[in-house]
Amino acid sequence: MAQVQGQILPTSQASNIVPEPVRDGIDLHINGEHYRHTGDPQMPLLWYLRDVLRLTGTKYAGEHGENGADLILLGDKPVSAITLPMSSLADKSVTTVEGLAANDGTLHPLQQAFIDEDAIGCGYCTPGWLISGVALLRRKPKPGDDDIDQLPNLCRCGCQTRVRHAIKRAAAGKAAQP
Numbered sequence: 001m002a003q004v005q006g007q008i009l010p011t012s013q014a015s016n017i018v019p020e021p022v023r024d025g026i027d028l029h030i031n032g033e034h035y036r037h038t039g040d041p042q043m044p045l046l047w048y049l050r051d052v053l054r055l056t057g058t059k060y061a062g063e064h065g066e067n068g069a070d071l072i073l074l075g076d077k078p079v080s081a082i083t084l085p086m087s088s089l090a091d092k093s094v095t096t097v098e099g100l101a102a103n104d105g106t107l108h109p110l111q112q113a114f115i116d117e118d119a120i121g122c123g124y125c126t127p128g129w130l131i132s133g134v135a136l137l138r139r140k141p142k143p144g145d146d147d148i149d150q151l152p153n154l155c156r157c158g159c160q161t162r163v164r165h166a167i168k169r170a171a172a173g174k175a176a177q178p
């Protein structure tokens with residue numbers, strides 16, 4: 001027999017009671033700022049960004065991040081934010097679309113190129129394109145059409161051709177450098 005909050009429980013029932021683990025927090029960096037998450041360690045990063053930090057640039061992209069609108073940079077790698085539990089981010093560095101511009105507000109060259117090439121329709125997919133485009137340009141400064149076409153992003157407004165032009169414009173250095 002075991003006693004829990006004044007109740008006497010049979011031993012078989014008492015053995016099912018698992019104490020809540022002590023949570024002392026998960027430290028991570030987002031857009032250069034330090035944060036400590038003390039909530040559910042299984043919370044997907046997407047909801048932490050949108051609902052806790054109110055960084056709403058990163059969008060819901062389906063249950064498994066299918067359309068690429070929820071991409072963030074984990075280091076230099078684009079990753080779907082809904083697939084990342086907070087527990088996987090201890091001491092990691094995350095960049096969201098809000099972190100691409102310089103501190104003085106100067107847009108990243110790819111952001112400027114999207115404007116210059118009118119590559120934004122409704123805008124829902126744009127943050128994901130920017131994240132995967134920046135990662136591509138870091139990996140391959142002069143990407144070809146095939147490289148761009150292999151990006152995982154989808155645009156329901158039909159902006160793919162203009163997105164391709166924008167990425168090439170940024171690669172050619174036609175937008176202001178950060």
Ligand code: FES
Nearest residue numbers: 121122155156157
């Ligand atoms: S601009 Fe609307 S989904 Fe791409």
